[in-house]
Amino acid sequence: MLKRIIKNILGKNNLELSRFSDNDRRYAISKGWEKFSCKDLQIAHAISYEGHINIREAKFLLSLVEQTNPEDTIIEVGTLFGYSTNILALGKAESQKLITVDNYMWNSLGISAETHRLSTFAMLQDARENHGVKVVFQDKDEFYKEYQGNAPGLFFCDAHHDYEPTLRDLTWARKIGAKIICGHDYNEEIFPGVVQAVNKLGGAKKIVDSLFVL
Numbered sequence: 001m002l003k004r005i006i007k008n009i010l011g012k013n014n015l016e017l018s019r020f021s022d023n024d025r026r027y028a029i030s031k032g033w034e035k036f037s038c039k040d041l042q043i044a045h046a047i048s049y050e051g052h053i054n055i056r057e058a059k060f061l062l063s064l065v066e067q068t069n070p071e072d073t074i075i076e077v078g079t080l081f082g083y084s085t086n087i088l089a090l091g092k093a094e095s096q097k098l099i100t101v102d103n104y105m106w107n108s109l110g111i112s113a114e115t116h117r118l119s120t121f122a123m124l125q126d127a128r129e130n131h132g133v134k135v136v137f138q139d140k141d142e143f144y145k146e147y148q149g150n151a152p153g154l155f156f157c158d159a160h161h162d163y164e165p166t167l168r169d170l171t172w173a174r175k176i177g178a179k180i181i182c183g184h185d186y187n188e189e190i191f192p193g194v195v196q197a198v199n200k201l202g203g204a205k206k207i208v209d210s211l212f213v214l
């Protein structure tokens with residue numbers, strides 16, 4: 001009760017008390033950042049997040065985008081904070097459409113879904129307003145049901161990494177006739193579901209680090 005009252009009073013003044021969670025502490029120790037304040041640790045974590053595609057993968061993804069016809073839409077499932085979306089946007093023709101889909105059910109920073117969605121929307125402001133990128137807030141399976149467009153030039157799969165959801169993504173992309181189907185996190189140890197789904201559909205044609213082409 002007292003805690004809630006204090007929290008309310010602080011909240012009304014845009015103040016909050018915070019302390020490291022066990023996870024934060026473990027993370028800080030692993031980085032040698034034990035002396036960071038809570039705020040600095042959160043920001044350092046956001047800036048240095050390691051789960052994005054790496055530079056080799058990004059270069060490979062760019063080379064795939066360059067093989068697409070500018071008339072064909074590019075579809076990404078799994079926007080997260082827009083990192084890979086911006087890479088896709090960099091490689092595409094200016095007139096080419098790029099749709100990125102996320103339901104904001106997960107993020108690496110543990111922020112609320114609302115904060116995740118609004119900050120990603122802001123992160124992609126330039127791409128949205130000036131470079132033909134459509135940021136869709138929707139469950140990907142709903143998006144698949146409603147999609148009325150032509151066969152995509154490239155489908156980039158990077159959403160839920162379990163076997164069933166990944167298989168649904170890749171199967172949909174095949175069914176709709178996506179010309180290039182690729183995805184991230186092809187890693188037997190960390191994401192066995194992605195590897196199983198890719199193998200179920202005939203295996204990867206090419207792999208660069210953890211980026212696969214079906």
Ligand SMILES: C[S@@+](CC[C@H](N)C(=O)[O-])C[C@H]1O[C@@H](n2cnc3c(N)ncnc32)[C@H](O)[C@@H]1O
Pocket residue numbers: 051052053077078079080081082083084085101102103104105106107138139140141158159160
């Ligand atoms: C690994 S992250 C994407 C990383 C991003 N492509 C990048 O490289 O920066 C996975 C994202 O997929 C989203 N996601 C998971 N399940 C989803 C679903 N059913 N529909 C839409 N998005 C989903 C999560 O909210 C999360 O933002």
